[in-house]
Amino acid sequence: MRYALYFSPARDHALTMAAARWLGRDAFTGETFPVPQLADLPADxxxxxxxxxRRYGFHATIKAPFELRQDRTEAELIAALEDFAGKMPSFDIPNVVVGQLGRFFALIPNQxxxxxxxxxxxxxxxxxxFRAPLSEADIARRKPERLTVSERANLDRWGYPHVMDDFRFHMTLTGQVEPDLAPAMRRALDQxxxxxSDRPLSIDGLALFIEPSRGEPFTVHRWLPLAQNSDKRKTDS
Structure with missing residues (x-):
């Protein structure tokens, strides 16, 4: 069993539902959907x-998948998540866009x-x-020889290279897309x-995803709302 702390909009949010239909699976319900029919790209x-x-479910990685330490329990993890979410105020990303990171596409902040x-x-x-130390195999899978100095330090300290100063928020929409197919994929995603896209995104919850065993689909185990931001309360009142 592995756990992960991801950002996801709530189960009934329009973005959650649109992304589930795009990816072909809803991580909240397990429901699957047919492959989108696109004019310029074959279904396969x-x-x-x-x-x-699709296997990971629509999300932005905050704390990457990890196994629990032997001296910690799932109940303790959930209790800590409830406490954290209850104290952490929600906020907005002012603008998210469809972007390309390397060869994959994602919803990302514009800055x-x-x-x-x-x-x-x-x-x-x-x-x-709560995180158990990485195994040698897990470290090898991250290809540490290809990481920057700071990314390798993050891997050693936090179990994942893309955290702290190396963190870049992204909600993944595709895997690797060959360069000749990228323009058609961009058009499809823009539509x-x-x-x-080109709108704010509210960071108003935190989700605990689980992977029952390696390679199985991730599902939402808990989704907890963040505390209402006091500044936003004043604006709304």
């Missing part, structure tokens, strides 16, 4: 390019936002006491996620 190609994010960076770092640090 789309299915292949969304296979990896680096300090509030988001601080939030992610606080989650990583708060739940580190599919037009309702959510």
């Amino acid at each position: 190609t789309v299915a292949s390019m969304t296979a990896d994010p 680096v936002y300090p509030d988001l960076q601080r939030f992610a770092a606080s989650v990583v640090e708060a739940f580190e006491p 599919c996620f037009a309702e959510f």
